Amino acid sequence: MTGDPGKRGERLPFGIMGAGLATIERRIPNEEPPPLPPNPDLRVIGRNVPRQNGREKVTGAIRYTGDIALQGMLHARILRSTVPSARVLNVDLEAALCHLGVRAAITLAHPGNRVTEYVRYVGMPIAALAAVSPEAAAEALALIRIDMQKLPFVTDMDGAQTASAPHVFAPDVAPNGHPSGFPAPADLPLRGNVRGPTVERRGDVGYGFSTADVIVEGKYRTHVQTHCCMETHGIVADWRDDGLTVYISTQFTAGIRRELADAFGLRLAQVRVIVDGMGGGFGSKSTLGRYGWIAVALSREAHAPVRLILSRAEEQVDSGNRPETSQQLKIGARRDGTLTAIALSSCGSAGVGLGAGVGDMASSLYTCPNFESTHTDVFVNAGPGCAMRAPGNVPGAFSLEQSIDELAEQLGFDPLALRDRIDPSPVRREERRIGALRFDWHRKRRRTGAPGPIKRGVGVAQSHWGAYVQLDSACEVRLMRDGSVEVLSGVQDIGTGITTVLAQTVAEVFGLEARDIVVRIGDTDFPAGPPSYGSRTTASITPPARTAAWHVLQALFRAAGPLLGTMPAKLVARDGFIMAGHDPAKRLRFSDVCADLRTDSISAIASRQDDYGGFGRQYGNAATAQRDLGGVQFAEVTVDTETGVIFVERVLAVHDCGRPMNPLQIESQVHGGVLMGLSFALFEHRVLDPRTGHVLNPNLEAYKFAGARDAPAIEVIVLQNYQASSATDAYGIAEPSIIPTAPAIANAVYNATGVRLRTTPMTPAVVLSALGRRPKAEASS
Template identity: 40%
Template sequence: EFRDMKTEEPEVAPSPEKDKFEIIGKSTSRIDGEKIVTGRAPYTHDIKLRGMLYGKILRSPHACAEVISMDISQVQSLPGVKAAIQLKKGRVTYAGEQVAAVAAVDEKTAEQALKLIKVEYKSLPFAVTEEKAMEEGAPQVRKRPNVQKFNEYTRGNIDKGFKEADFVLENTYKTAVEIHHPAETHGSVAKWEGERLTVWDSTQAIFGVRDGLARALKIPASRIKVIKHYMGGGFGSKLGINDYTVAAAMLAKQANKPVKIILSRRENSLCVGNRPSSLQTIKGGVKKDGTLTALYLKNYTSGGIGRGDYCSEPVVDLYKCPNVQVEEHSVFTNTGASRPTRAPGHVQGTFALEGFLEELANKINLDPLELRKKNYSTKNQGDKETPYSSKGLNKCYQLGAEKIGWKRRNKRPGEGNGKVRRGLGVASQIWWGVGRAGTQADVKLHPDGSVEAICGTQDIGCGTRTYMATITAETLGLRPKDVTVKIGNTEYPWCGGSGGSTTTPSVAPAIRDAALKAADYLKKMAAENLEVKADDIIIGNRKFSN
């Protein structure tokens, strides 16, 4: 067994040159593609265990209310109900917050049981829109003011930058809350065996779920195993522990049977996250030749009872600008909490900034592509700090313009006749995705020559199994189909959550490192038998040669 543990192993061999790769960089069929398209890949929705019960959750109908009393006694007398628990005391702060849960022999019985739970609420004032929450005297959503500054950034002198500008423009841009809505809604299956808990979860972070359950249930993480085979989308909403997963575990413990909770599409809309809204005001200064002199961003962003998004990175990093100032505020409302959503904050920030640059280019009668090229940055923090290791955006500008016929675009926005008109636009995006330190992987070589590549990561639809097999096969002179890949289990070596474009740059180097160590071990064995130097051994086509 060879593990990527750099503190315990000798230095790894250097990576082969790109042109020496036989498999990497070439088209490779997904090793699990047939299983997925034929419906044989097991998703959390597909899990069925012997004696399994079905859980349902009672949710608050109020945006803000006090739970005065709750009576679940009638539920216990309904035939088929095996467990019932109260989940909330005190205040609920959004419609959809869970207050109780039941488990029964089938979904219909569980739904009937929910109707037997008697809850007395005291309705309280609430604010479900940003406008209402920002009003003077608005109902307080949390134990702090509804509007909280959470981000400030300054470089240069913003006032000086505006004085140096030939033109100044200020506009406001608004984006609405968005819901993730993966094809596979959220869901968990929980099963106890004595004091040990196994959970099958539709998650992007099996270790995050394990550790969250350990905290919520107050048991050691070593007694919890989380499994995720396949997942029908998450987009950031499945990156952590969920209330319903804890509820499933509690119901399973009480009933002494496995419990499955699958959220409905409506529940998926209410209580498992969203992309926060934004209200962004951008003010910019520019010289006649298109040189940016100042950028100012003020953002109000609402993530419900959770924090809003950092939307300022495009303004801070994307273009060369010496004078930048940012202030961002969360606006708390009585709605479900936000969660990461595909490049959190960057999407809203890009929408505002790129729209602003289009209008700024129009104001100074400059091609918007030329405006971006004029302020091209080769370092982060607006060309002030660390150089990018590589950046091909300028080449993308050139190729993109050629491919879409940029020269034929309207010289002024809105040119043409009729109600329907066509135009060409350009926008740039930035994201930070990098590898995560500490990712571990095993490569196991068995006496019969079979090979396993193992990592406690999770495939969220991006082909993790295939690139793990490809890298292992490339390194050991095999074919991807010769490698058995094992992922999605917290009993495997540790890996972080799969989000933010971090999975491949985290897992791929760990697998490569473990495979190189395995190859080094095999070369030493072969060298002894062939009576040659290990450095002269070549592994390829399932053979050793020199």
């Protein structure tokens, strides 16, 4: 069979290094470069190359959005609602416009408009203005007069589902679908504040439970976590007659350009989006957002550049959050461990937003023929949620992986042995094996309880996340006559290190060092790049970068062939030289060959091709690889049964992300996942006052997230898991690394104390009440 004439057969590495690595035949497009050998045979990829912009970051030289100052730039502020539900009767900007420093003001709540005249949460924008200084803007903001008719409101998810609860939305103006990069189904019924359900079903759970020998069931609750990006959301908008330029802290320059063009009636070519330094997003900076629209509208109104940087309080209240969830999970199994049925009933609230589902952990991680889930979203009068690092699967893992732990105990299985039985992934099997050895799992598990108030325990939990790819990802590689190389793409570096990984990818092709490569990204003037969400950046942009570099190299070989008296096809690039593959003595310096180029520069643009073996699933511009991303984490904790304090001493994180491009940067990201997961498990809780609808902790001291002294010893092991899927075979790590941390800790707490905690955050109060040492904690909102 010859198949597609535009493709050729190649053998690529396939499998796990050290555990049966082999090769596999793939048909790959002719424009794609030759297969990349495993990492030990490479010189730059797979090495701990220092961060490309490290020097700029440790010297403070790198420019974040708030560091951008344009000539004549104005400073914007947003007037926000102090009540959770109201009808706006009048917005009077006159006094504010009289302020000598004010250049523009706009109304966002329009009395008489059925959609915009309602305020639905504390912190919702009502009006905004731009002034000559931040101080003038703050003064003028206080001069805006608002007349409002207060309306009844509801802030707790349980109360919002009762028949008497005030409705957050009338059915015809409620959000439909979810715009934050994590889709919620459209056109579901809305009854009161309850939207849905969405139902997923395979097999027959009734039959499945009837054949089970053991059934476990539990109710789990997770609370709102906020992203807490250190750099708050910010934008500098520069509207001119000939087009719009925005500097914005974003995870997706190409997406922001599309949103701006749509929102302001511009052509794509009239909009330029730029981000250099980017101080963290974690999902919350995936879209333009209300604040972004406001800054652009003010710039248009004022005919001047406008900077709008959210304050910390605004950030905590109105820049997105991880929705709260309530989950009822029931699992049945036979005595041999085989799962017979999983039934999951969940609801969640993303405030006035949608997308509070609990992901695909229960439906996808383990083999089970009978599955049913129902999910409803509940509206409350609180700031909208949005995607946050592994949306859905973080709360979903908290319930599933504790239930599996519970099941293992009832069946008399070791938690790892049960997973060996029901988890079809060969990759996680290897991760469990390696992890158990390194962690000394079996010995620590057998340890008997120590006397005294401090109890010690170990727990394990697993990760599952789609290996996402963004198909409309492109990259240009340019080679200059002096031998310098540029990589150009709209893709942005939100701290994960894609700048460095792109330099490594291209350096490998040219036989150069990563530091020889100039990486220019985060600008829509370059070919459109993928978003930095869904752990898809590396998988999406490194293959086109390698492909584009390879095309440029072929052009260079055509110039070098005559100089070396060798067929271009016989040439190789290595260690800064172009040389004949069969006779390394016949060689020329890379830069000397470049000097002979006919033009000042040569360049090539490539875009992401389909995975060589095909995708598992494709929807629009995104797809998932055939295999998921795994990961297994082991946690060791101490629990002080007198104070209720849980301390996590050690976490071992064993993960896979296809071909690891830069192990040190991967380790950094896994540290981040573990710490954010630990922080979700133990500390973080946005508290809403049910009487006023105000967030009581819109800051970083009363909203506690993990600091240096809360960090356990974290060990990271990353497999080399070759999938023969693309020109680089690399995938992401950001989200898989947060998913299993909270349930691993909860399972360890159970191992230590014999008490199962099914609510986050597992604060001392929660621990003590579970231990029967204090009255049950009040139900909190």
